[in-house]
Amino acid sequence: MTSEADRSELPKAYEPREVEPRWYAFWLEHGVFRASTDPADTRPVYVVAMPPPNVTGSLHMGHALGGTIQDVLVRHKRMQGRNVLWQPGIDHAGIATQTVVERQLRREGKTRHDLGRERFVERVWQWKEQSGGRIAQQMRVLGCSADWERSKFTMDPDLSRAVREAFVRLYEEGLIYRATRLINWCTECRTALSDLEVENETANGELYEFAYLVAGADASQGATELVVATTRPETMLGDTAVAVHPDDPRYKHLHGKTLRHPFVDREIPVITDPELVDMAFGTGAVKVTPAHDFSDFATGKRHKLREINILNLDGTLNAEAGPFQGMTVQEARRAVKRALEEKGLARGSKPHTLELPRCQRCNTVIEPMISTQWFVKMEPLARPALEAVRDGRTRIVPEEWVKTYEHWLTNIQDWCVSRQLWWGHQIPAYHCESCGEIHVSREAPQSCDECGSDRLRQDPDVLDTWFSSGLWPFSTLGWPDRTPELARFYPTSDMETGYDILFFWVARMMMMGLKFMGDVPFRRVLLHGLVVDETGDKMSKVKGNTIDPLDLIHGADFEAVVQKALPTAPIAEALAAFKKAYPSTAQMGKGFAPYGADALRFTLCSYSPQAKRIALSPGRIEGFRKFCNKIYNAIRFALPYVTNDASVTGEAPTGELSLLVNRWILSRLGAAVEASTRGIDNYRLDEGSSALYHFFWDELCDWYIEMAKLVFQSGSESERTELRRTLAHVLEASLRALHPYMPFITEELWKRRPPPAPPPTPAAPAPYRTATQARNTP
Structure with missing residues (x-):
């Protein structure tokens, strides 16, 4: 990407399918997403731990919402000069993964018992290497800027060691015990x-x-x-x-x-x-x-x-x-x-x-069935987690969920952590077949401490997936070892996730973090709502109202969309159900256009993340695709004026401005940047994105650029020079402000900016303009 190529005339139309993969590869190549572990790097850190999606999963709208929100947060902080770690990973998803592989075996006329435990687990690992982790690749399509080089899998050897360590410590303190209790039993999954x-x-x-x-x-x-x-x-x-x-x-x-x-x-x-x-x-x-x-x-x-x-x-x-x-x-x-x-x-x-x-x-x-299982005593772990929220060490946003959190933790029951599966973290307990003694240890013992027998067998059960997930904020950083990464990146700054797993995951991370690290695992918990269809119904395969986010990004005809959403129904019936769920599709012809990741991201940001239900409208996505075109065309208009003047740098013009329209647009730019920053910091991305949308469309394009055309046609040379400098600065600052929300189009247009900062410097880590810098006020 040479300077000449970067500043060549823009194509007439913006094509996200051509632009987005190219820029994502560029960011990876230049290490833009990489967190620094250099001891000499004194920048303040900002850490987000990605909720690890299931290894069996494919991207759905809930993932797209969470991934977009987290990416806006980390890109914003990166541009503010923070040393950012967005820790990615994949969950082994015990029962879900075992079910997938057992389904494969049934098609072959086999069961896991035909293979035996060892060969079955080998088969699961083979499946994981061939098919697992698909969702991580899909999140890249969305633009997620995680530090992928640090990606973890909950069955990695170092994380498995952390799981054993946590189990043994809890057992040694009397917080894990084995008992016969009533539990939920699935007779199919056994x-x-x-x-x-x-x-x-x-x-x-x-x-x-x-x-x-x-x-x-x-x-x-x-x-x-x-x-x-x-x-x-x-x-x-x-x-x-x-x-x-x-x-x-x-x-x-x-x-x-x-x-x-x-x-x-x-x-x-x-x-x-x-x-x-x-x-x-x-x-x-x-x-x-x-x-x-x-x-x-x-x-x-x-x-x-x-x-x-x-x-x-x-x-x-x-x-x-x-x-x-x-x-x-x-x-x-x-x-x-x-x-x-x-x-x-x-x-x-x-x-x-x-x-x-x-x-x-x-x-x-x-x-419900009586069964002998392993349990964790929750009350001693819940008490500190409850106090950490009450005394403000961890803040839950929105605050309405604090009462729910408190209710769960004050009425908590002991946690059944054993599962009768073969795929997962096998419980580190060893039964002596001679005397019946049970030994819990980090490594397999050679003989029974009680009777000396070497006839020991490991407990066949595995741990509930949420046990290893509860260690996620620190096991991914090297715990139980005291690593430099653990010292630098723990605790997490923000934990952003769906409200539906506040208790099942967030509360357990709080308990585990306080127990093993002596500090809360995150400073803020940011909870988003459930993505539902346009009429407010929950998305499900039964209703035929699910949408694959990639179909919105790449485009798809409705027949292909509904074959995914309701595969067993006749096409006409599935189409009718789908269009009833999404009334705005009535004006879309035969399918979704390739809206691109930026349009989908900006749409998701335009909804309040704190709402309990987020009614997705394809019509709104189409509208924000037009916003992408608006941004693109504004830059196309400005390029001939701002790239042929050596005095135009993109920096704010200095000195007193003679044109009222320039002073006005700088004041409006400052207000928009301030509102966007406040929206991101306060977890109101809807307010931040709305401020930038209305500034760019209503004030910059509809008023300022129209006025600029008149000045370029009939203004004096000094007025045209002043306007070129102001226009270049406003567009450059706007691209920076929009970048966390719409990274691809802003990066594509950023490379066209005037000197002195030539490519390949990307927009992604460029300093975020403050409101004062945008206004050019002291």
């Missing part, structure tokens, strides 16, 4: 799940009523039965009590009585529990199944009830279910209802709306 991996679906079901007969009851002495209501009749096979409210007069005569189970040989007690029972719901009597319901589990602990697990790991019923053994849950539900009717115990049903928990990965209905 693993425990965190609450985040469970999605609740509102469904239409029924509230089914049946009777338990009172043991030893005499009809002449009163009621001989107790009627209960349930949405899951099959779980009555694991009932170990029926609870009533102690103040309910209907059942006072049954306090202390027992009930006969109709299908298995046991009697169950009638207990009183004001915490579990709502007298106004159902019959006011609640069947208690401690092994298959979270509320019942807690009730069982209060009353020391027996916990009877009636399910196998595959979701079929086990021997505890008596005559229903071997049935699936749905088969058993129908069979139990039939059997109750045959025994004369059915008491009818009525429609009932319920929340149905489903596995996020496979959509299977989750079964």
